[in-house]
Amino acid sequence: MKKVIVHPERCVGCMQCMLACAAAHSKTKSLFLAVSEKPQPKPRVHVGVGLYEEGFPNRCRHCNPAPCQLACLPGAIFRDNEIDTVLIDPDKCINCASCAMACPFGVIRYHEDAVAPPGKTVAVKCDNCYERRQQKRIPACVEACMVAALTFETEAAAMKRKTDEISRSVSTGAETAALSPGFELLNTLKKVQIEMRNP
Amino acid sequence: MEYVIIGNGVAGISAAESIRQLDADGNITMIGDESGLPYCRPMISMVLEGTATPNQLPIRKAKFYDTLNIAPIFGERVTDIDVGSRTVQVGTAQSVAYDRLLIATGADPRPINAQNQELKNISYMRTSLHVANMLQSLAGTRDALVLGGGLVGFKAAYGLLRRGLKVTMLIGSGYPLSLQVDQTAGQMILKELVAQGLKVKVGVEVTAFEGQDKVEAAQISDGSKIACDMVVIGKGVLPALSFVPRDHIEVDLGIMVNAHMQTSNPHVYAAGDVAEYIDVARNSRWVNAIWPEAVSQGRIAGINMAGRPVAYAGSLSRNVIRIFDLDVLTGGLVTPPHENGYEVMSAMHAGRNTYRKMVFCDQRLVGFTMVNDIEQGGVLMALMHHQIPLTIPKEALLDTRFNFKQVMTHGAWAASPKAA
Numbered sequence: 001m002k003k004v005i006v007h008p009e010r011c012v013g014c015m016q017c018m019l020a021c022a023a024a025h026s027k028t029k030s031l032f033l034a035v036s037e038k039p040q041p042k043p044r045v046h047v048g049v050g051l052y053e054e055g056f057p058n059r060c061r062h063c064n065p066a067p068c069q070l071a072c073l074p075g076a077i078f079r080d081n082e083i084d085t086v087l088i089d090p091d092k093c094i095n096c097a098s099c100a101m102a103c104p105f106g107v108i109r110y111h112e113d114a115v116a117p118p119g120k121t122v123a124v125k126c127d128n129c130y131e132r133r134q135q136k137r138i139p140a141c142v143e144a145c146m147v148a149a150l151t152f153e154t155e156a157a158a159m160k161r162k163t164d165e166i167s168r169s170v171s172t173g174a175e176t177a178a179l180s181p182g183f184e185l186l187n188t189l190k191k192v193q194i195e196m197r198n199p
Numbered sequence: 200m201e202y203v204i205i206g207n208g209v210a211g212i213s214a215a216e217s218i219r220q221l222d223a224d225g226n227i228t229m230i231g232d233e234s235g236l237p238y239c240r241p242m243i244s245m246v247l248e249g250t251a252t253p254n255q256l257p258i259r260k261a262k263f264y265d266t267l268n269i270a271p272i273f274g275e276r277v278t279d280i281d282v283g284s285r286t287v288q289v290g291t292a293q294s295v296a297y298d299r300l301l302i303a304t305g306a307d308p309r310p311i312n313a314q315n316q317e318l319k320n321i322s323y324m325r326t327s328l329h330v331a332n333m334l335q336s337l338a339g340t341r342d343a344l345v346l347g348g349g350l351v352g353f354k355a356a357y358g359l360l361r362r363g364l365k366v367t368m369l370i371g372s373g374y375p376l377s378l379q380v381d382q383t384a385g386q387m388i389l390k391e392l393v394a395q396g397l398k399v400k401v402g403v404e405v406t407a408f409e410g411q412d413k414v415e416a417a418q419i420s421d422g423s424k425i426a427c428d429m430v431v432i433g434k435g436v437l438p439a440l441s442f443v444p445r446d447h448i449e450v451d452l453g454i455m456v457n458a459h460m461q462t463s464n465p466h467v468y469a470a471g472d473v474a475e476y477i478d479v480a481r482n483s484r485w486v487n488a489i490w491p492e493a494v495s496q497g498r499i500a501g502i503n504m505a506g507r508p509v510a511y512a513g514s515l516s517r518n519v520i521r522i523f524d525l526d527v528l529t530g531g532l533v534t535p536p537h538e539n540g541y542e543v544m545s546a547m548h549a550g551r552n553t554y555r556k557m558v559f560c561d562q563r564l565v566g567f568t569m570v571n572d573i574e575q576g577g578v579l580m581a582l583m584h585h586q587i588p589l590t591i592p593k594e595a596l597l598d599t600r601f602n603f604k605q606v607m608t609h610g611a612w613a614a615s616p617k618a619a
Binding site for chain 1: 213239241242245250251255258490491494495498517518519521526528530573574575576577578580581591592595600602603604605607
């Protein structure tokens with residue numbers, strides 16, 4: 001099964017995934033129109049700032065067993081095994097924030113949402129773009145990511161690619177493939193910053 | 200294999216599900232004193248408050264026992280365990296044999312020492328029945344008295360305030376929730392509650408209740424008298440283990456278990472509010488009588504009972520409280536003892552109305568309190584639970600921008616050979 005895979009080393013912190021995610025979970029599905037919607041659509045993927053100002057797209061890992069599901073008081077959090085996705089039923093959610101204590105990645109937010117009962121604050125997190133997947137479209141964050149920090153592929157394919165990358169890097173005389181223009185420079189800068197702070 | 204589970208709460212339910220996942224053929228018997236479907240105990244305060252309905256409480260469907268092929272014995276308490284012949288005595292007549300026994304009886308409300316407790320409208324708040332009774336007598340009441348400033352007392356007071364009653368709370372310590380939150384957060388909660396009309400009396404106890412049929416007033420240890428037509432007793436809970444043979448199964452405050460939730464008798468396990476295991480933040484034995492612990496411990500107990508040895512990392516206290524405009528999330532040791540070795544850092548952000556306090560022991564996070572902006576609380580819980588030594592500046596955890604990436608990057612960097 002294909003899933004969203006995060007490659008943190010590639011993220012440039014542009015936050016395009018957040019916009020795309022919010023728009024994909026809006027009523028109108030259009031970024032242009034979504035900004036004036038009520039409740040205002042909010043993203044389920046969160047680009048966190050690292051200690052050195054580097055970005056990281058933090059999204060739900062759909063853990064199994066999921067700590068949030070185990071901690072959920074009203075049983076609103078459940079796993080859809082067919083799509084290997086942990087989902088929250090907004091009608092059952094009581095906004096108790098027990099899942100906030102349980103999520104080791106801090107990816108759950110609490111706000112009103114287009115699919116929740118109007119005026120009700122509920123727990124909201126990534127649903128692997130359930131609606132888009134029904135329409136055979138890939139998740140919005142992956143579609144928006146310009147640097148392939150988010151990819152949609154099978155775990156096996158991603159693992160193989162990583163293994164190949166590592167194999168190539170240890171071969172003598174191998175050329176490293178450029179990730180994208182400007183990337184080497186950015187990574188070099190970050191590495192220097194980190195080294196300066198950790199002599 | 201004969202599995203017997205005493206207790207139909209979430210620890211027992213989680214254990215039964217875990218056993219069934221690993222052992223399709225074993226016989227599972229569940230014994231519970233509350234008849235009816237297993238329900239979500241923390242939500243009973245929301246029923247009192249009116250934000251949840253009683254039909255939202257059940258955590259499993261009625262066919263749960265059939266689906267998992269469980270033989271239920273409900274409405275009865277276990278009176279004795281014979282570890283020699285491996286049987287449990289249920290009520291007076293029935294005895295059930297076991298190969299693996301789980302004690303998940305939970306806890307009972309701590310009784311108070313006051314006269315005339317049998318008057319009407321005086322109740323504990325532990326079961327859905329208690330709350331149903333409170334709701335029934337709600338119509339004729341105006342002044343409620345809540346005994347105890349712990350989580351139950353606090354939730355009762357909050358619920359009754361929201362129902363429009365005048366509420367007076369008697370607290371033993373200086374501020375509410377003194378075991379759950381630190382003093383600063385406690386004062387913030389108290390201020391919020393007082394602003395909403397709660398009256399608080401500190402450092403006093405009830406000595407006796409007065410009234411003809413229903414309660415009408417309470418005599419206080421300082422000699423004064425408080426008029427009230429409803430009383431809620433929320434002075435904490437005690438593990439329900441009166442039937443446990445202490446000469447065969449080691450008992451401290453709770454039933455002592457090892458990392459596999461196994462008691463000193465290898466055929467007997469314990470989990471949930473009745474069990475006592477190592478608290479990772481305190482680094483000592485502790486009963487953490489909270490819902491998420493019961494779920495985790497029940498699960499671990501079930502897996503081990505079914506023959507797959509899995510160790511539990513340790514228990515940890517935690518709480519999240521949402522009242523009016525405050526979100527309060529706490530975990531671990533919120534107010535460390537004064538001995539050396541603990542480092543405390545805190546930060547207030549007046550603009551965002553947030554407060555954070557972190558308690559460290561060496562390089563480990565062992566406790567925290569956060570008010571508002573609580574979304575990253577789970578990351579802190581995970582750092583504590585897995586006892587991960589911090590390699591980032593401790594101040595970073597106080598920042599509202601703190602997120603998973605900050606621990607991830609640095610962990611990876613520290614583990615790389617270059618940094619070593």
